[in-house]
Amino acid sequence: MKNIILVGSGNVATHLGIALQKCNYLIAQVYSREIENAKKLALKLNTDFTNDLTQLKSADLIIVSVNDDAILKVLSQIKDTAIVHTSGSVDIDVFKGDFSNCGVFYPLQTFNKEIDLTISEIPFCIEGNSLRFEKQLTAIAKTLSNNVVIMDSEQRKQLHIAAVFACNFSNQMFSIADELLAEKNIDFGILLPLIKQTISKLDKNKPKAVQTGPAKRKDTSVIQEHTNLIQSKEIKELYQKISSHIIKTHE
Amino acid sequence: MKNIILVGSGNVATHLGIALQKCNYLIAQVYSREIENAKKLALKLNTDFTNDLTQLKSADLIIVSVNDDAILKVLSQIKDTAIVHTSGSVDIDVFKGDFSNCGVFYPLQTFNKEIDLTISEIPFCIEGNSLRFEKQLTAIAKTLSNNVVIMDSEQRKQLHIAAVFACNFSNQMFSIADELLAEKNIDFGILLPLIKQTISKLDKNKPKAVQTGPAKRKDTSVIQEHTNLIQSKEIKELYQKISSHIIKTHE
Numbered sequence: 001m002k003n004i005i006l007v008g009s010g011n012v013a014t015h016l017g018i019a020l021q022k023c024n025y026l027i028a029q030v031y032s033r034e035i036e037n038a039k040k041l042a043l044k045l046n047t048d049f050t051n052d053l054t055q056l057k058s059a060d061l062i063i064v065s066v067n068d069d070a071i072l073k074v075l076s077q078i079k080d081t082a083i084v085h086t087s088g089s090v091d092i093d094v095f096k097g098d099f100s101n102c103g104v105f106y107p108l109q110t111f112n113k114e115i116d117l118t119i120s121e122i123p124f125c126i127e128g129n130s131l132r133f134e135k136q137l138t139a140i141a142k143t144l145s146n147n148v149v150i151m152d153s154e155q156r157k158q159l160h161i162a163a164v165f166a167c168n169f170s171n172q173m174f175s176i177a178d179e180l181l182a183e184k185n186i187d188f189g190i191l192l193p194l195i196k197q198t199i200s201k202l203d204k205n206k207p208k209a210v211q212t213g214p215a216k217r218k219d220t221s222v223i224q225e226h227t228n229l230i231q232s233k234e235i236k237e238l239y240q241k242i243s244s245h246i247i248k249t250h251e
Numbered sequence: 252m253k254n255i256i257l258v259g260s261g262n263v264a265t266h267l268g269i270a271l272q273k274c275n276y277l278i279a280q281v282y283s284r285e286i287e288n289a290k291k292l293a294l295k296l297n298t299d300f301t302n303d304l305t306q307l308k309s310a311d312l313i314i315v316s317v318n319d320d321a322i323l324k325v326l327s328q329i330k331d332t333a334i335v336h337t338s339g340s341v342d343i344d345v346f347k348g349d350f351s352n353c354g355v356f357y358p359l360q361t362f363n364k365e366i367d368l369t370i371s372e373i374p375f376c377i378e379g380n381s382l383r384f385e386k387q388l389t390a391i392a393k394t395l396s397n398n399v400v401i402m403d404s405e406q407r408k409q410l411h412i413a414a415v416f417a418c419n420f421s422n423q424m425f426s427i428a429d430e431l432l433a434e435k436n437i438d439f440g441i442l443l444p445l446i447k448q449t450i451s452k453l454d455k456n457k458p459k460a461v462q463t464g465p466a467k468r469k470d471t472s473v474i475q476e477h478t479n480l481i482q483s484k485e486i487k488e489l490y491q492k493i494s495s496h497i498i499k500t501h502e
Binding site for chain 2: 067068069089108109110121122123147149151154155157158159160161162163164165166167168169170171172173174175176177178180181183184185186188190191192193194195196197198199202203206207208210211212213214215216217219221222225226229230234235237238239241242244245246248249
């Protein structure tokens with residue numbers, strides 16, 4: 001499985017393409033619906049590109065990294081080749097019976113095209129429609145990463161939800177903090193040591209065990225004062241709901 | 252200002268006491284309402300202890316690190332000495348006119364007694380009732396930390412609310428993730444690279460600029476699927492509220 005086609009040109013396709021090439025895989029072609037996007041990534045990888053799925057070359061493996069909504073449509077235009085998608089939330093059943101070798105190759109990360117990351121530390125969650133194909137996918141993932149896990153679709157979906165909380169929603173908490181600080185001309189950087197300390201505790205402790213703050217202490221007077229001080233209706237409501245949830249889970 | 256009394260024996264008092272002693276300040280006495288707690292910290296610091304505020308020794312500075320609710324009661328029993336509290340949410344006005352030199356010495360951190368931390372990286376927020384006292388407090392803070400900021404009570408309260416979001420609430424997001432993973436027998440450790448990547452982006456970027464995920468992408472079908480899959484009513488509601496807030500702030 002050395003010859004790989006990337007279907008998609010977004011963050012995941014870009015990072016995977018670069019990483020696979022570094023590990024001596026051959027990226028034979030890049031497809032994107034928008035020819036300019038296909039070209040841009042193909043130039044980075046020094047390979048061919050197309051915006052026509054009927055023009056895909058033959059390859060050992062097709063990696064489909066498009067929006068979840070687009071996966072089904074893309075698959076309907078690809079003829080039987082070993083194939084994976086890279087989505088956390090799409091079931092392996094999306095391939096129906098149309099592909100002899102199909103599976104999931106899900107890198108658990110938050111990709112931004114511009115930001116470099118150490119792919120070797122990224123967990124890859126692998127699922128294959130046969131033990132043989134699953135092993136082949138695992139072998140590829142292991143050349144990229146030290147952290148490869150076999151996981152079925154149900155587990156992967158739950159992992160994706162958990163990742164939304166742990167990554168997207170925690171980042172939204174940072175955004176809200178930034179917004180609150182900006183109101184009083186305080187730089188967000190002042191919070192970074194606190195944030196890093198919070199994270200470093202997780203290496204050895206469960207998050208629940210290291211919870212701190214007014215809700216954890218059930219300090220209702222501070223909670224009330226904070227609620228009074230917050231101007232935005234939505235942020236006030238989030239403060240109350242999350243505080244209530246902390247109180248409830250630490251009863 | 253070399254001779255310091257600690258009023259309180261909790262996380263903040265413990266860490267401050269140890270750090271001050273390392274910087275050659277003399278901890279003259281530890282007070283706690285519970286004599287056993289006073290004794291425990293006094294033993295660590297090799298100093299005297301009491302549970303009677305009328306028995307405080309004379310000192311250059313009293314540091315009050317008790318629960319916010321208890322500060323006022325404690326102050327009513329202390330005679331005029333240079334004094335600070337260490338709370339993010341309590342106004343400097345709590346000292347009323349009863350103290351000639353009073354202020355706030357707020358370390359912006361999440362302290363656990365058991366977990367070591369690098370105090371030199373902790374931001375200290377200083378406020379004094381006079382420029383002269385503020386300078387003295389700043390000098391003490393600078394012996395402990397490289398990150399000392401003068402901040403009035405209004406700013407400090409807002410900073411505290413921001414810290415609740417950035418630290419306590421993000422940690423609750425990690426707790427929820429852990430709970431969801433446990434349901435499917437997945438270890439929380441799989442999320443750590445993702446969490447660390449999320450945080451490392453904040454060194455050079457605003458959190459809003461690096462938001463990712465289904466809500467950022469306005470991917471309503473994933474949001475709907477996640478909402479359907481989440482069993483707990485409270486967690487489902489938090490998923491919806493925070494997703495809505497992400498969508499709204501990225502319009």
